[in-house]
Amino acid sequence: MATPAKVTKTEGKNNHDAADEQADKEQQEAIEQIDEVQNEIDRLNEQASEEILKVEQKYNKLRQPFFKKRSDLIAKIPNFWVTAFVNHPQVSALLTEDDEEALQFLTKVEVQEFDDIKSGYTINFCFDSNPYFDNEVISKEFHLNDTGEPSSKSTTIKWKEGKDLTKKPTAAQKGKKRSHDDQESFFCWFSDHADAGADELGEVIKDDIWPNPLQYYLASEIDEETGAGDED
Amino acid sequence: MATPAKVTKTEGKNNHDAADEQADKEQQEAIEQIDEVQNEIDRLNEQASEEILKVEQKYNKLRQPFFKKRSDLIAKIPNFWVTAFVNHPQVSALLTEDDEEALQFLTKVEVQEFDDIKSGYTINFCFDSNPYFDNEVISKEFHLNDTGEPSSKSTTIKWKEGKDLTKKPTAAQKGKKRSHDDQESFFCWFSDHADAGADELGEVIKDDIWPNPLQYYLASEIDEETGAGDED
Ligand SMILES: [Ca+2]
Ligand SMILES: [Ca+2]
Ligand SMILES: [Mg+2]
Ligand SMILES: [Mg+2]
CATH class of the missing domain: 3.30.1120.90 (Nucleosome assembly protein)
Structure with missing residues (x-):
């Protein structure tokens, strides 16, 4: 995963002044907030998966009597x-x-x-x-x-x-x-x-x-x- | 799709008597009934797909504000x-x-x-x-x-x-x-x-x-x- 990503970060300045420090801090905070939002999104994804699983389970049950009936009919052939x-x-x-x-x-x-x-x-x-x-x-x-x-x-x-x-x-x-x-x-x-x-x-x-x-x-x-x- | 399936049907009898006729008729009825049961199963499958789609749509909506928030934060970086x-x-x-x-x-x-x-x-x-x-x-x-x-x-x-x-x-x-x-x-x-x-x-x-x-x-x-x- 070694990539030329560094090129996108440095902007030709060599001295790290107070404004840079401030910008770095704000970016770090933004990253932490993105991480929190991402956790919310992940939670929603998990909830969605669980709900979909419940739907699948419900219909699995509903299909059973028809599968049983089908098997009984197939046995006649x-x-x-x-x-x-x-x-x-x-x-x-x-x-x-x-x-x-x-x-x-x-x-x-x-x-x-x-x-x-x-x-x-x-x-x-x-x-x-x-x-x-x-x-x-x-x-x-x-x-x-x-x-x-x-x-x-x-x-x-x-x-x-x-x-x-x-x-x-x-x-x-x-x-x-x-x-x-x-x-x-x-x-x-x-x-x-x-x-x-x-x-x-x-x-x-x-x-x-x-x-x-x-x-x-x-x-x-x-x-x-x-x-x-x-x-x- | 030409397959050697015929081998599974004929059973060495050459004369088609009344008992065979009756068996054929019963099998034909069973096939029609399997077809009806299959329609019920297909209907349940469609209902399941629709219900799952609704869940996906619901969570798609619920995720939107988080995606918006994430975009705003990303813009700071x-x-x-x-x-x-x-x-x-x-x-x-x-x-x-x-x-x-x-x-x-x-x-x-x-x-x-x-x-x-x-x-x-x-x-x-x-x-x-x-x-x-x-x-x-x-x-x-x-x-x-x-x-x-x-x-x-x-x-x-x-x-x-x-x-x-x-x-x-x-x-x-x-x-x-x-x-x-x-x-x-x-x-x-x-x-x-x-x-x-x-x-x-x-x-x-x-x-x-x-x-x-x-x-x-x-x-x-x-x-x-x-x-x-x-x-x-
Ligand atoms: Ca860094
Ligand atoms: Ca036939
Ligand atoms: Mg960057
Ligand atoms: Mg057969």
Whole structure:
């Protein structure tokens, strides 16, 4: 931060007389007063933030019954979530064929922001019983602690024997099952806590899919119906 | 958006029987109901945005008298603004030596957000009479129209004869005044409307300097005092 700022202060006078002293003192007082005014402004900014947070919390509560109702309706539609994910450009890119198979058992996705909103959120993935793992719910939680340090943690997935999609296939298996198979499984995301502060998939689900999953589900519906062109 | 979503719908049955018809109908109804719930959620989101905007507007008003008071105090400190600019890493990089000379006549900077906040802001630069131009105020205004299209416009600077800092020096002048002089003047920013939607300097002034200019002014004070080490 070494800058040529000095040039703006000295004005070519070399002797520091009484008038200069007086001017210096007045400027110093002005600086102190600016600092006080700034404290008032900062206080107002904090009050504004708190008030905005309260509004967000209020609407978060008001939205809950609608999210509940939406989840109940979504549960009536087979493969709703896997279809929404497959139709989401960013998420789709993260899914292997095996992931898509496993995600057909995903019956409910829930995003829960913590009460104070600022400190984090949890995403719950609820599954029907399935041939891949024993969990009924797999969650990933994103947390900011008091000093703003991000962290994340997840449910440990209880894979069934030989079904762990996060394990790279062995050379022998690879031989059997030739495919474009260097891609990591979507399920690796649950044990990846390196980007807790800016988890791309977490934020896509929270900020893009969760606010309106139907639009992604329907993107496929449209493709299907115009593509197949059978009934009306 | 062509995706392999179809795979998730068909389940290996080829004949479309009465039970399938019934299931299709129920799913279609569920989709319509999700759409209705989604409309309710969207309405709540709009209400939340409006309420938050009202809070922001309220505090914008409450801050005004403090900004006014701060401006009056800043006016008592010679070279406050040029010092703050010179001490701001990003802004400093945009200033030529001539710019710094001209900005010593800058007595007031004002950021005014439009009443509805979302539609834009104006930055006013007020100058003492000076050897460079005749304007007392030079403004740049950033505006988003109803469709979200950004635009900006500025006061035309009335340069005094031979003082236009935005004119590249001629070869002859360059010969006389040898310097690192391919840098464009800060004042070119006023006639640059190419990046109205994401004007970097405009946003630095609005979001970084304006909220607390004293911190940048004081950055130089500290340098000076530790550097010179004269009085206490
Ligand atoms: Ca269909
Ligand atoms: Ca000093
Ligand atoms: Mg489906
Ligand atoms: Mg100064």
